[in-house]
Amino acid sequence: MKSLTLAAGLSVIATLANAETLTVYAPDYFGSEWGPGPAIKTAFEADCDCTIEFITGDVLPRLTLEGERTKADAVIGLNTDVTAKARALGLFAPHGQDTSGLTMPVDWQDETFLPFNWGQTAFIYDNTKITDAPTSFDALLDAPDDLKIVIQDPRSSISGLALMLWVKAIYGDEAEGAWEKLAPKIVTVTKGWSESYGMFTDGEADMVLSYTTSPAYHIIAEDDMTKSAAIFDEGHYFMVEVAAQLSTSDQPELAQKFMDFILSEEFQTIIPEGNWSFPAKLDASKMPEKFGLLNLPEKTLFYSETEAEALRAPALEEWQRALSQ
C-alpha cells in the first residue's frame, strides 16, 4: 500500500516535471509577434509535454551578467560576431548534432554553436529608380558621389559590423582607402538596421545596407517587386545566427530535445518567411517558390569567429579614421 502511494506520488512529480518550462534567451526580434519565435514555440510544444518561454533582450550581456546562476536552458539568435565572447563564458554544452548536411555556403564544424539560419549582407535599391546598379564593390566606390547610401554603425549594430568585415575581406590593407572613397556617398550612419531601412523607404538614400533576402519580404508580403539587392562580383559577407544549450541547465534533456529540433524540417521551414532569411538545413525544393526570384551572389566571404574577433578592433579604428575626415 505504502509503495503504491509512493509510486502514485512519484508519477505525479514526474508529470509535473514533464510539464516544465524550457527557458530560451533570444534577441527581441526573435520572440516578437512578427519574428519566428511564436511559430517555433507552437511546433516544439506540439511534440512535447512542455512549454518554451522566450526571454528576449540582449542575449550576450544578459548571460554575462547572470553567469552560472542564469535561468536559461538554451539560447538562440547569437551572431558569430559575438560567439567568441560567449564561448569564453564557458557556460555551454555541445549541441550533439551532425552538421555535415547543412545548406550553407560555408563549412560548419562548431560543436557548441549550432547554426539555424543565415544570410548575406547586400545593398538594397529601388529598381524603378536605379537601372544600372553597381555590379561590384569597386563599381560602388567609383560611382558618382550623388549615389547616396545609408549604413549602420559597426559599434552598435550587427549588420554594420558585417559591412565593416565585408570591406575588410575584399580590400584587406586597402580597407581604409575604400572607406574614404565610400565616405562622400554615405548620407548617414544609423544606430540600427530599422532607422536605416526607414530612411531608405522614405527616399532619403538610393541604397541601404541590408540583406540579400530583404526583397523577399516585399515580394511575398507586399507583392512589391521594386526592391532588389545589388550583387557584387567580389562576393558578399556571410552572416549566421546560432543556438546553443547551457551546461548549467536543470533541464538538460529538454534542452537537448530543442537542439535536436533546430535542424528538423519542421523548424527549418518556418525560417524563410518567419525570419526572412535562409534556413541552415533545408532542401531548395522545400523553399517558398518566390525565394527563387531573389538575386543571389555566387561568392561568399566569411571570417571565422577568431579571425573576426582579431580584426574587429583595428578595423574599427580604420573605419573611424576614414569616416572622420
Place this chain on the structure above:
Amino acid sequence: MLCLTLGTLAAVLMRAERGAGFGPGDWQALRFTLWQALWSAALSIACAIPVARALARRQFRGRGVLITLLGAPFILPTLVAVLGLVAVFGRNGPLNAALAGLGLPEVSIYGPWGVVLAHVFFNMPLAVRLLLQGWLAIPAERFRLAASLGFGPRQMIRHIEWPMLRATAPGAALVIFAICLTSFAVALALGGGPRATTVELAIYQAFRFDVDLGKAAQLASVQFALAGAAALLALRLSQQVTFGAGLDGTVARWDASGRGHRALDAFWLILAAGFLLLPLGAVVLRGLPGLTELPPVVWWSLWRSLWVALLSTALVLTLSLPLAVMATGKRGAWVEVLSTLAIAASPLVIGTGLYLMVFPFIWPGDVALIITALVNAALALPFALRSLLPQARSLAEDYGRLSASLQITGWPLWRWVILPRLRRPLGFAAGLTAALSMGDLGVIALFADPDRATLPLQMYRLMGAYRIEAASAAALLLLSASLALFWAFDMGGRANAGP
C-alpha cells in the same frame, strides 16, 4: 532617486572586472558630446525666449492648443522624431524641394549641425514651457504697476523680464545640456558618421559588444561629472528674484501693443510652429494609412503603456512635491544638483544596475512593468522638480511669513496655500511625466519578455520586421496617446488659473 542613479552605477562598478581605459575615440566622443550639448542648450534657450514671450503676452484663439502641441516634440520617442525631421528637412523633404524649386542649393540635415537641430527640435519645447511658466508667474499687479509708471518695452525688460530670465533660464539651459549629454540614437542617425559620436554610444558599445562593465561605468561617471559641474555652474549663474505676492489675476500687457511688437511676436510664433509642427504633421501623415490595420497586440501594448505612465505619474507627484518644498529650505541647492545628475544618468547603466540588484532575488521579467514605471519616474522627476522649483521658492518667500503668522501648517497649508499656487506647474509636471513615460523605451528592453511589451517597444519590433506602415501607425498612436495624457494633466493644472 539616489539609489536609482548613483546606486545602479555602483552596482555596475561592483560587478566590473576591468576597464579598458580611454582610447582616442573616447576623447573625441567626449569632445563632441560637450560641443553638441552646449550648442543645443544655448540655441534652444535663445529660440525659446522670444517664443515664450510671445505666448505670454498675446491672447488669441487656439493659444491653449498651440501651447500643448508645441510641447509635443519633447515627448516623442527618438526614432519617430528623427523620421519626422527627416521627412521635412531631409534630402527628399519639402524644404529641399522648395529650395530646389527656387534654384537654391540643397540643405543637409546630416552632420554635427543636424544633431544640434534635432536637439533644438526636441528640447526647445521644454525651454518654452519652463520660460513661459516664469512669465506667467509674474503677478499681474507688477505689470499694472509698470504700466502706471509708464514703462516702455525696454524698461519692462530691464526691471521685470530680465530678472525673471536670470532666475529661470540657467536652470532650463542646464536641464537641456544634461539631456543632450546622454543623446545617442539621434546623434547617430543625423550625425552622418563617427565624427558625431557621443559618450552614450561608447557606453552602449562597451556594454553590448565588449561586455566591459568597467568601461561602461567609467564613461557613465564622466557623464555624471559633467552634469554635476554644469549644475553647480547654473546654480551660481541663476539669481533668485521675487516679485512679491500677487492676487493671481490675468496679465494685460500695455507695453507691447505696438504694431512692431505684434509683428515680432507673430513672426516668432509662426516660425516656431512651422519648425516644431511640420515634422509632427509628417508623423501623422505617415501613420494614418496603417492605423486601421494595426494588430490587436499593439492595442494591448498601448494599454500596458498607459498603465506604466499613470503609475510613474503618481510616483513623481508623491515624490516631487515634498522634494520641491524641501528644496526651498537651507540646503535646497543640493536637491537641484542631485536631480540634474539623474537627467544625465545613462538609461543603459540604470537598467543594468537594477538588473544586477534585482536578479538574485526575483526574476526580472516578472517585475518589468513596475521597474519601468519606477525608472521612468526617476528620469522624469528632475523635470517635474525643475518646473515646480521656481514657484515653490517664491511661494516660500511670499507666503511663508504670512502663513507662519497665521499659524497655518499641515494639511490646511497644503490645501489653501501650496497646492492652489503650484497647480499650474504641478499639472505640467504630471503631464510631462505621463507623456515621457509613455514614449520612453528606457529600460524595458532589458527586462521585457515578449508578452509584456510597451507601445514604443512594439513599434520598434514592427519596424525591425519590415512592417514600416504598421510601425508608422503605432508611432502615430504613441504620439496621440502621449499628447492626450499630457493635455489632460496640463489642462487639469490650468483650470481656473487664468491664461
